[in-house]
Amino acid sequence: MTFSIVGYCPIEKEWGIAVQSKFLAVGAVVPFAKAGVGAVATQSYANTTYGPRALDLFAEGKTAEEALQIITGDDQDHHLRQVGLIDAHGNAASFTGEGCYHWAGGVTGSHFATQGNILVDERTVEAMASIFTNSEGSLAERLLAALFAGQEAGGDSRGQQSAALLVVKEKGGYAGFNDRYIDLRVDDHPEPIKELIRIYQLQQLFFAPTKPENIVSIAGHVKEELTLNLDRLGYLSKELDLLQALKTYIHTENFENREQAAGYIDLDILAYMKKQG
Known part of the structure; x- marks a missing residue:
């Protein structure tokens, strides 16, 4: 069977x-x-x-x-x-x-x-x-x-x-x-x-390893979307700036393998974040 x-x-x-x-x-x-x-x-x-x-x-x-x-x-x-x-x-x-x-x-x-x-x-x-x-x-x-x-x-x-x-x-x-x-x-x-x-x-x-083409600078519309979604999910606060909030999110959601240098993000993380309730 x-x-x-x-x-x-x-x-x-x-x-x-x-x-x-x-x-x-x-x-x-x-x-x-x-x-x-x-x-x-x-x-x-x-x-x-x-x-x-x-x-x-x-x-x-x-x-x-x-x-x-x-x-x-x-x-x-x-x-x-x-x-x-x-x-x-x-x-x-x-x-x-x-x-x-x-x-x-x-x-x-x-x-x-x-x-x-x-x-x-x-x-x-x-x-x-x-x-x-x-x-x-x-x-x-x-x-x-x-x-x-x-x-x-x-x-x-x-x-x-x-x-x-x-x-x-x-x-x-x-x-x-x-x-x-x-x-x-x-x-x-x-x-x-x-x-x-x-x-x-x-x-x-x-x-899986991050695709090089998915690594982008946190600027412009990417920064706007990231700010909106980190705030929506409760990660932004007076104590944490945008990059600190992103780091907290990444470590909370077990995305350490996709963590990038400060000021950059893997677009797959942002896509996943946008789907979360």
């Missing part, structure tokens, strides 16, 4: 998984990934040892296909399992046991593997493969586009409940301390993929 895609970006050296299921908190079960090593999606009576075991095998130099043969060969219930893998070099492999509930299967291609079980039909994995192959953008955006296309093509025959997105890259996590570049989950929602996309957009707003 799950469909997923694992993918790799050779340019940015990113590995990732996107998954949806009629299952509570699927992100706690299916996705495993490590920067420089690979990514795994384990599902259908999920054997969660497949994730760390495959990553260890990748670290030893095994390919996706070699790791797949080992982890399924060691599992007496492999006929019930489904798994997709991407190794350190972007090679893909997918496995669907003969005991998985119909419809079940997968598609592999350049730098991706998509798989699903208890689906309406094969169009879900085919749509995911097509969109991932033909879309542009970051790995996260392509994975989400593929997941959305899979749902639109039919998806899980039992419906929707949870979704998750995990993307890793070396020093990609918060402040560069780990590899969890993007780690988002929707544990229980009537439209989890749409909600996951919304949360991803928020994640980009708060943590």
